[in-house]
Each structure stands twice: as structure tokens, then as C-alpha cells.
Amino acid sequence: MKGIExxxxxxxxxxxxxxxxxxxxxxxxxxxxxxxGAADLAAALxxxxxxxxxxxKVEVKETGCRGFCEQGPLIVIHxxxxxxxQLKAADAERIVSETILRKQVIEDLLYQDPVTGRRHIxxxxxxxxxxxMRLVCxxxxxxxxxxxGDYIVHGGYQAAAKALFEMEPVQIVEEIKRSGLxxxxxxxxxxxxxxxxxxxxxxxxxxxxxNADEGDPGAFMDRSLLEGNPHSIIEGMIxxxxxxxxxxxxVYVRNEYPLAVxxxxxxxxxAEAHNLLGDNILESxxxxxxxxxxxxxxxxxxxxxxxxxxxxGRVGEPRAKYVHTVESxxxxxxxxLNNVETWANVPLVIEHGADWFSAIGTxxxxxxxVFSLVGHVNNTGLVEVPMGITLRxxxxxxxxxxxxxxxxxxxxxxxxxxxxxxxxTTGAARPAEDRDEHERGxxxxxxxxxxxxxxxxxLTEAGSMMGSGGMIVMDETTCMVDVARYxxxxxxxESCGKCTPCREGIRNMLAILERICDxxxxxxxxxxxxxxxxxxxxxxxxxxxxxxxxxxxxxxRYFRPEYEAHIRDRRCPAGVCTALIExxxxxxxxxxxHACFKACPTDAISGEVKAAHVISTAKCVKCGSCxxxxxxxxxxxx
Amino acid sequence: MDIATLDKLCxxxxxxxxxxxxxxxxxxxxxxxxxxxxxxxxxxxxDIPLSQLYGLATFYRAFSLKPVGKHQVLCCTGTxxxxxxxxxxxxxxxxVLGIEIGETTEDGLFSLHTxxxxxxxxxxxxxxxxGVCHGEMTAANVEKLVRQYRSRSGx
Numbered sequence: 001m002k003g004i005e006x007x008x009x010x011x012x013x014x015x016x017x018x019x020x021x022x023x024x025x026x027x028x029x030x031x032x033x034x035x036x037g038a039a040d041l042a043a044a045l046x047x048x049x050x051x052x053x054x055x056x057k058v059e060v061k062e063t064g065c066r067g068f069c070e071q072g073p074l075i076v077i078h079x080x081x082x083x084x085x086q087l088k089a090a091d092a093e094r095i096v097s098e099t100i101l102r103k104q105v106i107e108d109l110l111y112q113d114p115v116t117g118r119r120h121i122x123x124x125x126x127x128x129x130x131x132x133m134r135l136v137c138x139x140x141x142x143x144x145x146x147x148x149g150d151y152i153v154h155g156g157y158q159a160a161a162k163a164l165f166e167m168e169p170v171q172i173v174e175e176i177k178r179s180g181l182x183x184x185x186x187x188x189x190x191x192x193x194x195x196x197x198x199x200x201x202x203x204x205x206x207x208x209x210x211n212a213d214e215g216d217p218g219a220f221m222d223r224s225l226l227e228g229n230p231h232s233i234i235e236g237m238i239x240x241x242x243x244x245x246x247x248x249x250x251v252y253v254r255n256e257y258p259l260a261v262x263x264x265x266x267x268x269x270x271a272e273a274h275n276l277l278g279d280n281i282l283e284s285x286x287x288x289x290x291x292x293x294x295x296x297x298x299x300x301x302x303x304x305x306x307x308x309x310x311x312x313g314r315v316g317e318p319r320a321k322y323v324h325t326v327e328s329x330x331x332x333x334x335x336x337l338n339n340v341e342t343w344a345n346v347p348l349v350i351e352h353g354a355d356w357f358s359a360i361g362t363x364x365x366x367x368x369x370v371f372s373l374v375g376h377v378n379n380t381g382l383v384e385v386p387m388g389i390t391l392r393x394x395x396x397x398x399x400x401x402x403x404x405x406x407x408x409x410x411x412x413x414x415x416x417x418x419x420x421x422x423x424x425t426t427g428a429a430r431p432a433e434d435r436d437e438h439e440r441g442x443x444x445x446x447x448x449x450x451x452x453x454x455x456x457x458x459l460t461e462a463g464s465m466m467g468s469g470g471m472i473v474m475d476e477t478t479c480m481v482d483v484a485r486y487x488x489x490x491x492x493x494e495s496c497g498k499c500t501p502c503r504e505g506i507r508n509m510l511a512i513l514e515r516i517c518d519x520x521x522x523x524x525x526x527x528x529x530x531x532x533x534x535x536x537x538x539x540x541x542x543x544x545x546x547x548x549x550x551x552x553x554x555x556x557r558y559f560r561p562e563y564e565a566h567i568r569d570r571r572c573p574a575g576v577c578t579a580l581i582e583x584x585x586x587x588x589x590x591x592x593x594h595a596c597f598k599a600c601p602t603d604a605i606s607g608e609v610k611a612a613h614v615i616s617t618a619k620c621v622k623c624g625s626c627x628x629x630x631x632x633x634x635x636x637x638x
Numbered sequence: 639m640d641i642a643t644l645d646k647l648c649x650x651x652x653x654x655x656x657x658x659x660x661x662x663x664x665x666x667x668x669x670x671x672x673x674x675x676x677x678x679x680x681x682x683x684x685d686i687p688l689s690q691l692y693g694l695a696t697f698y699r700a701f702s703l704k705p706v707g708k709h710q711v712l713c714c715t716g717t718x719x720x721x722x723x724x725x726x727x728x729x730x731x732x733x734v735l736g737i738e739i740g741e742t743t744e745d746g747l748f749s750l751h752t753x754x755x756x757x758x759x760x761x762x763x764x765x766x767x768x769g770v771c772h773g774e775m776t777a778a779n780v781e782k783l784v785r786q787y788r789s790r791s792g793x
């Protein structure tokens with residue numbers, strides 16, 4: 001295959017083979033849907049098609065993640081675009097006999113808006129999708145990631161061809177710089193500037209790396225992109241390599257993502273087979289080879305220098321970066337590392353131009369950002385939104401508000417390096433100006449941050465950071481001291497141990513938080529935590545230690561009274577810290593249904609059927625099983 | 639893994655720079671742990687000090703120096719799972735299996751580990767058993783799952 005013409009001819013040939021009016025079913029096979037039975041559903045659909053003699057006529061395609069994980073398993077029937085969520089394998093027969101054969105929409109399988117009660121036929125009509133701008137994720141859910149033809153038919157690799165045949169490397173770097181694309185892995189460094197430094201650095205060979213070591217707990221956008229559209233990342237890397245002058249690249253993927261590794265491996269092999277990767281790509285004279293490296297399950301390897309050490313086959317310890325990796329990175333050669341989502345944006349910028357890209361977003365943060373919206377929110381899933389959208393829009397309009405009618409408390413962004421920022425101290429989701437003075441909560445928070453625009457600068461100012469895009473919503477049942485403890489525990493385990501402030505500092509901060517959670521907190525602990533935070537942040541070698549205090553500082557900043565309740569009153573207001581809570585049964589409410597008796601794992605509950613039950617505090621392990629099963633609100637947690 | 643296979647594996651990776659982690663991963667996937675004699679063989683074949691291999695094996699979470707159970711229970715304790723009650727799920731597994739995190743049951747059937755995020759946050763809390771992801775875990779689910787896997791093993 002040669003040049004853009006060859007690529008376009010291939011695209012046309014595939015298009016010709018495909019009937020645009022043909023019926024086909026897209027089954028979301030993202031991780032969320034798979035864990036809810038998507039594979040069984042796909043098999044049931046195929047069987048139903050065979051029963052109705054439709055095999056070979058109607059295709060069932062397992063695609064990447066569509067984002068609406070909460071509603072999985074879900075399908076879309078094309079070309080009409082009928083969206084059916086929360087399906088079971090047993091629904092397959094009806095779908096084939098009614099919707100596929102008779103073109104009838106099955107009303108009760110449609111998505112029902114929990115607020116308005118209205119049913120929607122198309123994805124685009126659902127509030128969850130309406131405020132989104134799906135650019136990077138546009139093909140997730142449409143293409144089969146294991147079939148390169150699916151990507152080609154949607155114009156795949158044409159941006160790479162444009163770069164190779166119509167643009168000079170310097171021109172590409174300029175275009176990326178002008179687009180304002182910033183690193184999506186968390187740092188937010190301008191991608192074009194990084195490329196330029198690497199391009200101008202002395203030394204051969206040069207390397208390009210895709211950082212797919214998505215370690216931030218609560219973030220899975222890179223996983224979804226790798227699983228659902230691996231070719232877009234390969235294409236981005238080809239363009240980057242050409243612009244920088246590199247002929248060798250690595251994708252460093254987490255070992256915990258086996259499907260992502262598999263799909264990417266398949267994609268690389270297909271691309272090589274079609275002369276889109278390897279020697280003399282599309283006969284342009286440009287060579288680029290790409291290899292996958294599986295991570296070893298170390299969070300610190302998401303840090304660029306630790307990642308490079310790991311590729312070199314060494315222990316993943318970071319080094320001081322007074323010499324940047326663009327000058328001396330992998331095997332001491334100039335190396336350009338970008339995150340998965342950054343690479344996936346590159347073909348879009350080249351295809352549509354820098355002006356198109358920079359028209360999206362805010363003054364300093366351009367384009368879209370993919371977030372994984374999780375935690376105590378109604379519509380959990382993967383959302384792609386233009387930069388600058390407010391937290392309110394993300395959490396209420398897209399996320400559908402908090403689960404179970406509870407109150408919002410906070411949102412955590414940026415993973416262990418980020419912070420937990422308060423959303424609303426009163427639980428009422430209204431703009432601050434609508435509220436009375438006394439309603440605005442503790443003096444520390446002059447107003448709710450619910451209308452904060454989501455971009456690199458605003459989140460950092462608020463004491464958190466964009467990070468890679470995990471957005472964890474927390475309701476009133478979340479204890480902020482416990483959240484801080486959780487993150488420090490995580491970081492203690494993941495600290496590589498090379499530098500002392502990180503290794504010892506975080507561990508000792510954790511010890512203080514543990515004693516606060518255990519009800520052994522002392523006056524002065526908060527001040528001590530803040531003081532230690534400064535030392536750890538200032539003196540750690542890499543960003544893991546440098547940002548480790550963020551979860552502690554941000555929770556103290558916004559939730560100081562909660563810390564004080566633990567320390568002074570030996571009380572956990574959210575009812576999370578087990579040492580500070582006790583379970584009991586309200587005798588007047590208890591009907592003696594015996595459900596808690598059966599659920600208790602330690603036989604701590606006694607009582608006859610139809611008589612009030614009692615919990616023995618000595619035997620109780622505070623697991624909360626009784627609270628879960630009680631239908632009469634008789635179990636009390638204090 | 640027999641010696642011949644191991645030698646072949648070493649040959650394959652011998653000329654590739656930095657492939658040692660990949661090699662260990664292949665052994666780990668195959669054996670579910672890194673047996674000492676396998677590490678000694680790799681050390682001799684590729685002329686890498688055993689101490690260096692030990693360093694790698696203990697640094698990366700993906701490696702284990704002890705054999706693991708037939709069924710591997712992996713509880714996600716990522717942030718999204720944590721706020722949705724992952725600790726309770728882990729505690730129930732500990733109680734039901736009678737082992738601590740990182741241990742294997744005496745009958746060799748189950749081992750229990752935690753992981754910092756599996757990227758299935760939307761269906762938190764999550765537990766993965768033998769690679770199969772189970773979402774929205776509850777205490778009741780734990781017992782049911784363990785029973786299922788026990789009966790599948792016929793024990």
C-alpha cells in the first residue's frame with residue numbers, strides 16, 4: 001500500500017463491501033459491561049440470530065467501552081441507533097424477534113430517565129451523553145478493536161499519512177504547539193514544547209514512549225482507549241515519532257490490564273501486516289517500530305524516569321530530573337514520553353488542524369478530557385467533556401447526582417497525588433450566592449466549589465489537580481480522615497523507598513492518621529501533619545512523594561472539623577472509622593425478622609424470631625452486614 | 639516449566655535489551671510464582687546475578703516467590719472501591735477463607751490478594767477470581783462465590 005491514495009482506496013474498498021443500511025448490533029464489551037454479563041449477552045444474541053436464520057446477515061460486534069458503565073450490559077442496534085441498557089441474556093430472543101426482524105422498538109427495554117420518567121430511544125437523547133463531547137472516544141463503541149478495517153473505514157491512519165506525505169516534521173511540532181494540547185497524564189505540560197525539546201536534543205537513536213501505566217486508583221480512561229481503539233494510539237505515536245525523528249517506540253502497559261495488552265498487540269500486528277507500522281510505512285521511507293512492555297504492578301512506574309528504568313529491565317526507581325528525559329531518557333537517549341490520551345488526541349489535531357482543536361476548551365486548557373466518573377454518583381462511567389465544563393455539570397447533568405438520595409460531600413480528583421475538594425457543605429446543590437450566610441458552612445470554605453470549571457489551573461488552585469482523570473464522588477457516608485488515611489496507606493505501599501522523605505515521611509504521617517482514626521488522636525496532630533507535609537513535599541525526589549501530602553492537606557483545608565471531631569470528641573461523624581462506632585438494635589423498630597441474625601458472620605446477634613434482637617458488642621466486628629439486611633431501619637450505627 | 643522450555647525462553651530474551659522483567663512475567667504467568675530453581679537457571683543462562691533477580695522479584699507486585707492457591711482472589715481496593723465498601727469485602731473474604739491478605743488456604747485452594755485498582759471502578763466494589771471480574775460485591779456475594787469455586791474444584 002502506498003501513500004494517502006493507497007489508504008483511501010482501501011477505505012473505499014471496505015466501504016463498498018459494506019451496506020450502510022445493514023442491521024448490526026454493537027455489544028459494549030468494556031470491562032464494566034463484561035463484569036455484568038456482556039459476553040453471555042453477545043452469545044445469546046448470536047444464538048437467537050441463528051434460530052431466526054439471520055446468521056451472516058446481522059452482525060454482532062463486540063466493541064470497546066461506550067462509557068455508560070452503570071447501565072451495562074448495553075447494546076446499540078444500527079443503523080437506527082436503538083439503545084438498550086441493562087440487558088440480560090434472556091432478552092436476546094425478544095430483541096431479535098421484535099427489533100431486528102419486525103423493526104419494533106421494545107419500550108420496556110429502553111433507557112428510562114430516573115428524573116423525568118421519560119424513555120429514550122437514542123443514546124444522544126440521554127442526559128448522560130448530551131453534555132459530553134466525545135472526540136477521543138468517538139469510535140469506542142463503534143469499531144471492533146481487533147479489526148483494523150473498522151478503523152480504516154472511519155478514516156483511520158489518514159492523519160498519519162497526511163503527516164508523512166504532506167507535512168514536514170517541524171511543521172507537525174508547530175501544529176501541536178499551536179493546538180495547545182497539554183499532557184493528559186496529570187502534569188499538563190504542553191505536548192508540542194516537549195516534542196520540540198526532544199527533536200532538538202542531541203543523540204541517536206531517539207525514543208517515543210506511551211505511558212499506559214494507569215496506576216491512579218479510580219481512573220480507567222486509558223484502559224478503555226487501549227481496549228476500545230488501540231489504533232488511534234498507534235497512529236498518534238507514528239505522527240509523534242516522525243515529528244521528533246524517532247524510529248523506535250514503547251507502550252508501557254499495566255500488567256493488570258490483560259485485555260488492553262491483547263488488543264494492542266493485535267492492533268500492532270495488523271498495522272505491521274498492512275505496512276502502517278515497521279519499515280517504510282506506506283512507502284514513505286519512514287520506519288517506526290513499536291513494542292509493548294508489560295508493567296510489573298508498581299505505581300511509581302507511572303513516573304517517567306521510573307518507567308524508563310523498568311523498560312531497561314531494572315527496578316523501577318525514579319531519578320532526579322535535573323537532566324530532562326527529552327535530553328537523556330531511555331538508555332540515556334533523548335526520549336519523548338506521553339500518556340495514552342495525549343497520543344490519542346494527536347491524530348485529531350493533525351486531521352482537523354490546530355485551530356479546530358484550540359477552539360475547544362478554555363484559555364489555557366484546550367480540547368476535551370476524559371474522566372472516569374465513579375464513587376457515589378448515579379451514572380458511573382467514562383465521560384468525555386470539553387475543558388472548562390463545571391463540576392456541577394459533570395456531577396449533576398451527566399452524573400445524575402448522588403446515589404440513594406444522599407448528600408454530596410466532596411469530589412476527589414488527581415488520584416493519590418491530587419486532593420479531595422469540598423463540593424457542598426450543606427448538601428444543597430445550589431450556587432453559593434443563593435444561600436444564606438450561615439448555610440455556607442465552615443469559614444474555611446467561603447463558598448461551594450460546585451461551579452468550579454474543570455481545567456488544569458482551576459483544580460490546582462482549589463488544592464487538587466486534574467491528574468489523569470479519575471473523579472471520585474463522595475457522599476456524606478465517606479469519612480475524610482479515612483480518605484486521607486487510605487491514600488497515605490496506598491502511597492506507603494507504593495513508595496519505592498529510594499529517598500528518605502517519601503519512604504519515612506509518608507509512613508510516619510500514616511501512623512498519625514491511623515491513630516486519629518483509632519480514636520487515639522492528640523491535640524496538635526493536625527499541625528504536625530501540616531508541618532510534615534511541607535517537608536515531604538519539598539524534599540522528595542519525585543512527584544510520588546512531592547504530591548503525597550495533597551490528600552492530607554486538602555482534607556484538612558476543607559474538612560478540619562471532621563478531624564477535630566475524631567481527635568477531641570473521639571467521634572467519626574460519617575460513621576466509618578470502626579474504632580469509633582458501635583452497632584445496636586432499636587428494640588421498638590425491630591420486628592424480630594431474624595435477617596440480621598442470619599447475616600451476622602460472628603454470631604454477635606441474639607434473639608428469638610418475632611422478638612427484638614440484641615447485638616453483643618464484645619462479639620461484633622462492625623462489618624455492617626446487619627445494617628445492610630435490615631428492612632426496618634432497626635439497626636443503629638453510632 | 640521444564641528446563642528445556644526455560645532455556646528456550648532465555649534464548650528468546652537473551653538478545654533483547656531490558657527484557658528481563660518480561661521474562662520473569664512469562665514464568666510468573668506460567669507457574670503463578672517464581673520458583674527458586676527457575677530463577678537460578680535464568681541467572682546462570684543470562685549471566686545476571688541472582689540477587690538482581692531477587693531485587694526485581696520483590697520490587698514488583700506482579701511477582702510472587704511463594705506458590706499461590708488454585709483460585710486466586712484479587713480484591714480491588716482502589717479509591718472508588720474503597721468508598722463503596724471494599725474493606726468490608728476484603729474482611730469478609732479473610733473471615734470466610736480464614737486467611738490474611740497474601741496468604742493461601744491450607745488446602746491450597748484459595749489465595750487472597752488486594753490490588754490498587756483494576757479499572758472497573760464503575761461497578762465497584764470489585765473482586766476478581768481467576769481473572770473473572772465480579773462487580774458490585776457484597777458480603778453475601780463473598781460466601782456464595784467461595785462456595786461456587788469450592789464446589790467447582792469438587793472439594
